[in-house]
Amino acid sequence: MGMSRAGHADDDQFVVHRSLLFTVAYELLGSAADAEDVLQESWLRWASVDPVWIREPRAYLVRIVTRQALNHLRTVSRRREEYVGEWLPEPLLTSPDVAEDVELAESVSIAMLTVLETLAPTERAVFVLREVFDVPYEEIADAVGKTPAAVRQIEHRAKDHVSARRPRIRVVDSEHKDVVDRFVVALNTGNLQGLMDVLAPDVVSVADGGGKVRGAARRPVIGADRLARYLVGSISKVEGELVASAVWVNGRPGIRVELNGQLVAITSLTVENGQITRVCSIANPDKLSRVNEETALSR
Numbered sequence: 001m002g003m004s005r006a007g008h009a010d011d012d013q014f015v016v017h018r019s020l021l022f023t024v025a026y027e028l029l030g031s032a033a034d035a036e037d038v039l040q041e042s043w044l045r046w047a048s049v050d051p052v053w054i055r056e057p058r059a060y061l062v063r064i065v066t067r068q069a070l071n072h073l074r075t076v077s078r079r080r081e082e083y084v085g086e087w088l089p090e091p092l093l094t095s096p097d098v099a100e101d102v103e104l105a106e107s108v109s110i111a112m113l114t115v116l117e118t119l120a121p122t123e124r125a126v127f128v129l130r131e132v133f134d135v136p137y138e139e140i141a142d143a144v145g146k147t148p149a150a151v152r153q154i155e156h157r158a159k160d161h162v163s164a165r166r167p168r169i170r171v172v173d174s175e176h177k178d179v180v181d182r183f184v185v186a187l188n189t190g191n192l193q194g195l196m197d198v199l200a201p202d203v204v205s206v207a208d209g210g211g212k213v214r215g216a217a218r219r220p221v222i223g224a225d226r227l228a229r230y231l232v233g234s235i236s237k238v239e240g241e242l243v244a245s246a247v248w249v250n251g252r253p254g255i256r257v258e259l260n261g262q263l264v265a266i267t268s269l270t271v272e273n274g275q276i277t278r279v280c281s282i283a284n285p286d287k288l289s290r291v292n293e294e295t296a297l298s299r
Helices: 018-029 032-047 057-081 096-100 102-108 110-116 121-132 137-144 148-165 173-189 192-198 224-237
Strands: 199-208 242-249 252-259 262-272 275-282
Touching: 018 032, 018 057, 018 102, 018 121, 032 057, 057 121, 057 137, 096 102, 096 242, 102 110, 102 121, 110 121, 110 148, 110 262, 110 275, 121 137, 121 148, 137 148, 173 192, 173 242, 173 252, 173 262, 173 275, 192 199, 192 224, 199 224, 242 262
Parallel strands: 199 275
Antiparallel strands: 242 252, 252 262, 262 275
8 A cells, every 4th residue: 555645744644653543443343354444444534635734643543543443343243243153353463562561461452352342332432542542532522423521421331341341450471471381381281280270260261263163162161170171172182283382462471372383273361360260262264364473553
């Protein structure tokens, strides 16, 4: 996509803010592919505007991207109703430095994106723009077509909704990574006891195979004993070499699973009190295209 045009300075503001705009769109949609579509549409709108009229390019661009993402959200929510099995966000390979911005890392985590999925589109946009990107109420109101007073009410409702569902405990990355590493060792050795040791008794495991992956559980697997036996059983049925390794996924330590050298799943873990409380495995091949190189995220 050509990025220079008459009347615009060479350091086009769209290019300058691209990783921010991608992050906004991705947090609103939970899909990198959809976020890229939104950026493409937003770029076309931006390209048709005379920059002389734009006082604050960053705010203007965030507004365009939010509007496009909201249009998109209404379309994809219908698509997701027909989705086979559990729908999980599309994972991204991120650099360890994303984790240094704790709030950004939490906001793009698979756990948080899954919670955001339960909000109505406007609530999601208001929550993300206010809580993650600190956009002023007037600008959010303009982007979502509401009054600033209505936006404040929506934010309050969305915050209550999210806080009731997000993981209770903030875990430092070193502790999270330690648990992930132990889980990886137990997976690679098929060690039932090793798995039991890191799984919380009431752990919930959700898999997204999109109806395209044999063996991906269509319903959540609940409980440490059931999950450990399910994992060991699945590993024993595999033909070839299954290898798990630790990677940075959506700002957190996660797991890459390969079968005979081919990527078959990305797994994100929620850790509380040194144990895994939730396992999210994305195996739908359509969602695994963004985990071979790092995606730049910023706010």
